[in-house]
Amino acid sequence: MIENNVDTAFFHSWFRKYVKGFYSEDPRIQENIRLKEEHTLRVCKEILQLGKALDLNKNALRLAETIALFHDIGRFEQFKTYGTFNDRVSENHATLGLKVLEETNVLSRLTKTQRSITYKAICYHNVRKLPDPASENPDCLLYSKLLRDADKLDIWLVVTTYYGKRHKHRNPALELELPDTPEYSLCFVEDILNNRVSNSHELKTFNDMKLLQLGWIFDINFTQTFIQIQQRQIIEKIIADLPDTEDIRKIQNHLKEYLNERIFEKNK
Numbered sequence: 001m002i003e004n005n006v007d008t009a010f011f012h013s014w015f016r017k018y019v020k021g022f023y024s025e026d027p028r029i030q031e032n033i034r035l036k037e038e039h040t041l042r043v044c045k046e047i048l049q050l051g052k053a054l055d056l057n058k059n060a061l062r063l064a065e066t067i068a069l070f071h072d073i074g075r076f077e078q079f080k081t082y083g084t085f086n087d088r089v090s091e092n093h094a095t096l097g098l099k100v101l102e103e104t105n106v107l108s109r110l111t112k113t114q115r116s117i118t119y120k121a122i123c124y125h126n127v128r129k130l131p132d133p134a135s136e137n138p139d140c141l142l143y144s145k146l147l148r149d150a151d152k153l154d155i156w157l158v159v160t161t162y163y164g165k166r167h168k169h170r171n172p173a174l175e176l177e178l179p180d181t182p183e184y185s186l187c188f189v190e191d192i193l194n195n196r197v198s199n200s201h202e203l204k205t206f207n208d209m210k211l212l213q214l215g216w217i218f219d220i221n222f223t224q225t226f227i228q229i230q231q232r233q234i235i236e237k238i239i240a241d242l243p244d245t246e247d248i249r250k251i252q253n254h255l256k257e258y259l260n261e262r263i264f265e266k267n268k
């Protein structure tokens with residue numbers, strides 16, 4: 001049972017102040033710090049919506065919001081130190097975030113259990129696969145799943161908005177500095193057609209990144225998230241920015257069918 005002691009107002013004000021410390025007069029840095037700040041605040045909203053749809057109680061919702069608020073806290077230090085959001089050429093932003101939380105002791109007002117759930121959910125938010133249910137505490141897995149779904153919903157919003165306006169303003173940090181060539185790697189196509197989440201280590205082009213993001217659909221945990229994906233037309237928007245080939249048309253049909261099945265399952 002999560003106690004009613006999560007002071008989200010305090011955490012939000014701490015977060016605002018912390019992020020302000022990274023504001024910069026350099027427009028490139030400022031753009032990316034703001035990007036992650038705004039992303040974080042939207043993930044808080046997404047997780048609350050998701051939690052409410054799942055009928056979580058108020059205390060559980062507060063803890064979920066706190067987890068969302070701190071999930072990317074390592075991003076600010078990451079961009080300041082390395083000038084990139086690419087974990088592979090810098091360091092794991094989740095681990096970096098845990099260091100920030102420990103050093104600042106901002107979570108000291110949580111109980112030990114709440115803190116442990118928060119740390120683990122952050123630690124698991126960017127791994128390819130969550131641990132097996134037999135080897136991890138159910139509460140920890142629930143919050144990790146909520147965070148992963150909420151985070152993906154907002155990343156999809158960020159990238160689809162970006163693809164639409166990219167011709168006017170480029171941000172290489174959002175493209176993980178990958179080359180924008182017409183090619184894509186077939187392993188990403190194969191993964192999608194076999195309902196597998198791809199490995200980010202295989203990324204070679206910007207198109208690969210879009211395919212990787214499409215494949216996240218196989219890592220979604222809640223029906224409510226599938227409904228949001230459909231309503232927001234995530235698949236269509238990402239596909240629109242990929243080359244018009246037989247492979248891509250196949251992927252589109254496959255993903256649409258998968259989405260319908262997942263949504264239909266609930267209504268059976």
Ligand SMILES: [Fe+2]
Nearest residue numbers: 043071072151
């Ligand atoms: Fe995130």
